[in-house]
Amino acid sequence: KRFYSLKVAPKVSSSATAEKVKLSPESQNLEITKLPNGLVIASLENFSPASRIGVFIKAGSRYETTSNLGTTHLLRLASNLTTKGASSFRITRGIEAVGGSLSVHATREKMSYSVECLRDYVDTVMEYLLNVTTAPEFRPWEVADLQPQLKVDKAIAFQNPQVGVLENLHAAAYKNALANPMYCPDYRIGKITSEQLHHFVQNNFTSSRMALVGIGIKHSTLKQVAEQFLNIRSGAGAPGAKAVYRGGEIRKQTADSLVHAAVVAEGAATGGREADAFTVLQYVLGAGPLVKRGSKVTSKLTQGVAKATGKPFDVSAFNVNYSDSGLFGIYTISQAPDAGEVIKAALNQVKAVAQGGVTDADVTVAKNQLKANYLMSVETSKGLLNEIGSEALVSGTHTSPSAAAQKIDSVATADVVNAAKKFVSGKKSMAATGDLGNTPFLDEL
């Protein structure tokens, strides 16, 4: 099995017309099946010596209720606890022994457990992966020992002010579901019980809400595994609440001399033309630095804000899509005395785009940046797994990179302008952290 990559490698010949074997992950090599119980299986055989398998589940922090907040956070940390088939010790040592790794990644809407290892040891790590996702035991003493880890995890995450601002932003923007924090609230640390974890898993880790994705593994193997082992819980589980946007603001006064502020309005849900338009608008306005340690001079937002202040600042467009809602707006980092000017200048830039102040050339540049970013993100096996898994989970299909690029190209300048108009006219939400003396309230913007 290890010699797959050598077998298909193109023969090196000096002829200029040598046939090159196509190894790029186009759709024709990716197989996707949907089982009758709702489970989606996708696999891509790319003949690589390392395999990566992931179980994606529609079970994020949005499915918590006010009585069990923080459960998904603890669940994220609980991936190595004892299961029915293997003790915690054995899972850790077993995966280490074959040189693999097990990791959990969770967003507000989904959780993904993924293992990666050398091709030969796929059976071993697959066994542990299935154990962890379908048959965890959550022994009370193990769960109790894990709770202090919540504090450590939170402390590490909140070293980044952005994390706090985004949590507050979601809490301000939504009434329920998406407003749930991704990190366990302080009052719940130490109080999450084994029964709550079990309850959450029973209600949310069901076959019709799961997708099993593999890269570097045969489709038939995955299918067999899924039919035999992932049939435990069928049904759709507990339905999540529909996210209701409310538009509020949360301000956190700290001693920080840098003010982080995010001002958003309701954006678009995933899929659909509106989502693509918002993403292109994000790149038109400026989303993230393109040159490492550069000063983002080409970003519209940066240019606009640079006219308002000479002190250091950072501004970028913020865009996030969920299955039934989204957020779009701007995220600014500025010195405390300048905060008001920076935010207003950034918002004025978006208004300018909404009034038609964007050329086709700008939109093309943005589209190219977006396409490059997307294609580069699916180049790694981790990014690719994530992409295939998320799409398989939401729609049970796969869009090849070339089809995705075409979708981006089909966005017209008018769509971008409409998206900007939607932001300007939409009810805003805001979250700000830092020394907020000069930071305007929502009604002052």
Added chain:
Amino acid sequence: AGGGRLLDRIRKWYYNAAGFNKLGLMRDDTLHEDDDVKEALKRLPEHLYNARVFRIKRALDLSLKHQILPKDQWVKYEEDHPYLEPYLKEVIRERHEREAWNRK
């Protein structure tokens, strides 16, 4: 079948002769607390742990006064549950697993 009944009667006689039931203790209360037992005790659910602590306290009090319980309060052989045994077995199994791994 007859042999089984006999063994059972011998067990019951030995239990009563041992005498800890006269202090209101169960068999698992009297286990010597080595590392495995300590770990298993950490895993006991709260109500079982509290009952154990109560029984041991009561027994210590009686022994200090050189008394025993009245006969109707002695723990009967049939009522003595090995409550710690499943947890203890699991702890020992985990220890064996760890040792087997470390030996390889």
